[in-house]
Amino acid sequence: MLTNKMLSAVVVCYRDEGNIPALYERLSKALAEVTPNWEIIYVNDASPDRSEDILRELAHKDPHLTVIIQSRNFGAQAAFTAGMEQTLGDAVILLDGDLQDPPEIIPQFVEKWLQGWEVVYGVRRRREQSMGKLNEWLYHQFYVLFNKLSYMKVPIDAGEFSLIDRKAVEWMNALPERDRLLRGLRAWVGFKQTGVEYVRPERFWGKSTNSFWKNLRWAKRAIFSFSYLPLEWISFIALLVTGIAALAILVYVILALFYPAPHGFLTTLVVILFLGAIQLLSLGVIAEYLAKILEEVKQRPRSIAREIINDHRKHPTSSS
Numbered sequence: 001m002l003t004n005k006m007l008s009a010v011v012v013c014y015r016d017e018g019n020i021p022a023l024y025e026r027l028s029k030a031l032a033e034v035t036p037n038w039e040i041i042y043v044n045d046a047s048p049d050r051s052e053d054i055l056r057e058l059a060h061k062d063p064h065l066t067v068i069i070q071s072r073n074f075g076a077q078a079a080f081t082a083g084m085e086q087t088l089g090d091a092v093i094l095l096d097g098d099l100q101d102p103p104e105i106i107p108q109f110v111e112k113w114l115q116g117w118e119v120v121y122g123v124r125r126r127r128e129q130s131m132g133k134l135n136e137w138l139y140h141q142f143y144v145l146f147n148k149l150s151y152m153k154v155p156i157d158a159g160e161f162s163l164i165d166r167k168a169v170e171w172m173n174a175l176p177e178r179d180r181l182l183r184g185l186r187a188w189v190g191f192k193q194t195g196v197e198y199v200r201p202e203r204f205w206g207k208s209t210n211s212f213w214k215n216l217r218w219a220k221r222a223i224f225s226f227s228y229l230p231l232e233w234i235s236f237i238a239l240l241v242t243g244i245a246a247l248a249i250l251v252y253v254i255l256a257l258f259y260p261a262p263h264g265f266l267t268t269l270v271v272i273l274f275l276g277a278i279q280l281l282s283l284g285v286i287a288e289y290l291a292k293i294l295e296e297v298k299q300r301p302r303s304i305a306r307e308i309i310n311d312h313r314k315h316p317t318s319s320s
Contacts, residue, residue: 002035002110008089009106010041012079016097017049023099024058024065030103034110039312041066041083042097046073059309067309074303077180080160082303085173088312092169094160094182100200101161108196109163118191119168121183122161125197142219150226154187155195162186177225178302179295184226224292230285237278 009027013020024040031038042059044052044067055067068082080094091113095101105122112120143156160182164172171189172182187193224230 002037002114005035005091006037006039006089007031007035007091007093007106007110008039008041008087009093009095009103010043010080010083010087011095011097012043012045012076012083013051013055013097014045014047014073014076014079015049015051016047017051017054019097019099020051020054020058023097023103026099027095027103027106028062028064030106034107037089039064039066039087039089041068041086043068043079043083044070045076045079046070056309063310065310066312067307068305069307069309071304071306076160077182078303080182081173081180082305084169086308086311086313087169090166091163092166093163096160101159102198102201105161105196105198106163112194112196113163113165116192117194118165119186119193120163121155121158121186121193121195123155123195123197124157124159124200146219146222146226149223149229150184151228152184152188152226154183154226155193158195159183165191167191177296178298178300179221179225179292180302181222181225184222188226220288224288231289234282234285237282241275241278 009031011023011027016023020042027040031040042055042065044055046069052069055065055069059065059067066086068079068086070079070082074082076096084092084094091110093106093109095103101122109120109122140157143154143158147153147156164186168186168189168191172185175185175189177185
């Protein structure tokens with residue numbers, strides 16, 4: 001057991017009222033098994049159910065539990081960031097509030113950490129939830145595609161569930177991005193990293209708030225955050241189209257010298273539609289990057305806490 005190290009666990013809650021008591025109990029037990037010094041940071045991301053009331057009740061009973069109540073829903077990445085900024089531990093554990101990141105894996109994370117690994121992430125070897133073979137394949141293929149496009153390689157099938165050493169946490173907190181992808185930033189900061197395989201269980205309670213379109217938007221944000229290839233493709237396409245246009249002009253000049261001018265209505269129509277599609281696609285890619293630039297230069301806070309219960313940063317206690 002760790003006697004001189006403190007662990008902090010950050011949990012994001014949204015529509016998880018039925019998961020909170022079970023996760024709190026299992027997480028508390030898992031942390032107590034490895035160290036007497038621990039804290040849990042629960043971030044209620046403006047959940048519309050009874051999550052806030054349940055968390056208030058637990059926090060009033062247990063000083064180990066800090067609850068951050070967001071002023072509105074800022075999204076999971078911003079909520080995790082708010083929790084990380086609140087932590088005091090020598091290492092920080094991130095996990096979802098739906099119990100699909102089993103707390104019982106934490107001792108394995110800690111064991112790797114004590115061996116000298118500074119970032120230990122969970123790798124989903126298999127999913128128990130009935131999401132379908134197609135969706136599971138699409139999830140896996142996203143990581144493959146991301147690593148082909150991105151300048152930063154992210155471990156395949158590894159989400160936010162991880163243990164991160166304080167050194168890496170401080171660097172992640174210091175990064176100025178507003179539109180954040182934590183698993184990408186976790187890879188970007190470097191340090192010694194390794195994975196622990198686990199089976200991702202069925203959601204303990206309730207239904208997932210994810211959908212195909214939400215996942216598609218999330219994938220798009222991830223790629224545009226860590227890849228410049230779409231912009232490079234515009235240049236390649238422009239060079240290709242320029243070459244094709246130059247060749248076509250040469251062919252038409254030769255044909256005009258030896259044959260009557262061809263009736264090129266269909267050809268002209270196809271060329272116009274093709275070039276118009278390329279231009280719109282290029283503008284769409286540029287617009288995505290401009291939107292990200294606009295979001296960053298506004299310099300708005302990543303999230304706003306309406307209330308923090310058991311704020312150990314302001315009021316340190318021996319129990320925290």
